[in-house]
Amino acid sequence: MDIKKTAKIFKALSNSNRLELYLKIAEAYETGFETGGECCVADIMGCLNIGAPTISHHIKELANADLITTEKRGKFLICRINEQLVAEVGKMLVLNRLDKNPIR
Amino acid sequence: MDIKKTAKIFKALSNSNRLELYLKIAEAYETGFETGGECCVADIMGCLNIGAPTISHHIKELANADLITTEKRGKFLICRINEQLVAEVGKMLVLNRLDKNPIR
DNA sequence: AAAACGATTCGACAGATATAGAAGTATAGA
DNA sequence: TCTATACTTCTATATCTGTCGAATCGTTTT
Numbered sequence: 184m185d186i187k188k189t190a191k192i193f194k195a196l197s198n199s200n201r202l203e204l205y206l207k208i209a210e211a212y213e214t215g216f217e218t219g220g221e222c223c224v225a226d227i228m229g230c231l232n233i234g235a236p237t238i239s240h241h242i243k244e245l246a247n248a249d250l251i252t253t254e255k256r257g258k259f260l261i262c263r264i265n266e267q268l269v270a271e272v273g274k275m276l277v278l279n280r281l282d283k284n285p286i287r
Numbered sequence: 288m289d290i291k292k293t294a295k296i297f298k299a300l301s302n303s304n305r306l307e308l309y310l311k312i313a314e315a316y317e318t319g320f321e322t323g324g325e326c327c328v329a330d331i332m333g334c335l336n337i338g339a340p341t342i343s344h345h346i347k348e349l350a351n352a353d354l355i356t357t358e359k360r361g362k363f364l365i366c367r368i369n370e371q372l373v374a375e376v377g378k379m380l381v382l383n384r385l386d387k388n389p390i391r
Numbered sequence: 392a393a394a395a396c397g398a399t400t401c402g403a404c405a406g407a408t409a410t411a412g413a414a415g416t417a418t419a420g421a
Numbered sequence: 422t423c424t425a426t427a428c429t430t431c432t433a434t435a436t437c438t439g440t441c442g443a444a445t446c447g448t449t450t451t
Contacts, residue, residue, distance in 0.1 A: 186303055186310075194301035198409075199294045206290075225427065237410055239429055258418045258427045273380040276373060302439075329397065341440055343399055362397045362448045 184271060192272055195248035200233055201241045207231075208251055212264045223259040288375060296376055299352035304337055305345045311335075312355055316368040327363040 196202050207227050224238055231238070242262065245251045249268050254261045300306050311331050328342055335342070346366065349355045353372050358365045 186307055190301055190303045190306045193297045193306065197294055197298035197301040199290055200409085202294045202297065203290055223427085233409090234411060235428065236412080236430080240409080243429095255417095255428090260428065269380060273377050276377040276380065304439085327397085332397095337439085338441060339398065340400080340442080344439080347399095359398090359447095364398065 184275065189272070189275065192248045192250060192268070195244050195250055198241070200231055200237070201244065203231060204238065204241050205245055205250060208245075208262045209264050212266075223261055225259070288379065293376070293379065296352045296354060296372070299348050299354055302345070304335055304341070305348060307335060308342065308345050309349055309354060312349075312366045313368050316370075327365055329363070 196205060204227060207230065211226075224235070224242065228235060228238060242251070242253065242260070245262075246253050249265055251262050251264055254263075300309060308331060311334065315330075328339070328346065332339060332342060346355070346357065346364070349366075350357050353369055355366050356369055358367075
């Protein structure tokens with residue numbers, strides 16, 4: 184993955200409210216068996232202390248960084264985690280020094 | 288780990304140059320057997336197209352997020368990865384839905 | 392002691408960001 | 422069809438950020 188895209192991903196997670204937003208979606212994704220792991224904006228607005236326009240803006244940023252995907256269903260916006268990308272980023276972060284230099 | 292601290296870590300990695308800086312340090316850390324995995328600012332200045340004051344500033348941000356530790360040795364500043372924190376963040380990012388919901 | 396070197400601090404500034412309020416759009420329900 | 426709901430768009434603003442040049446500091450070399 185290229186540096187600019189990676190930085191963009193981190194930037195999307197660099198704001199407390201946006202990170203919390205992301206974690207809420209991830210949580211719904213992990214626990215949501217029946218619901219299919221979905222999460223809509225109104226659910227979130229209650230927990231976070233920010234207005235709807237701001238949430239809308241944040242969601243767009245998360246989607247723009249490919250961290251989530253969105254889908255309009257009726258009047259709701261459904262958010263889902265982009266599982267693959269998240270896994271990729273997670274791997275990239277972790278050092279593998281110990282594998283290369285087993286003695287240290 | 289608390290949300291604010293986590294957001295701060297991501298913010299530290301959210302700028303291309305700073306991320307590259309971090310990766311350079313990580314690289315030195317991974318390959319640096321003889322050197323002890325250290326890395327000084329002057330080494331970096333060559334690769335990145337930014338001035339010394341900016342690098343100094345970026346390093347402080349990385350250190351402030353606990354991603355790296357620094358140590359003054361003579362006129363050099365030595366940077367090292369905070370291996371433990373990085374591993375922690377990496378883990379936090381990864382979803383564990385599959386473990387919880389093995390059927391899906 | 393003087394010069395060179397590596398890094399830091401300060402001040403400035405253009406550009407980005409988070410947020411809100413007001414108004415708008417589209418869908419759902421009565 | 423009217424109203425309510427869920428979300429978006431637009432606009433404005435206060436704050437934050439990345440970067441630089443100039444000056445400075447501490448260490449090493451000559």
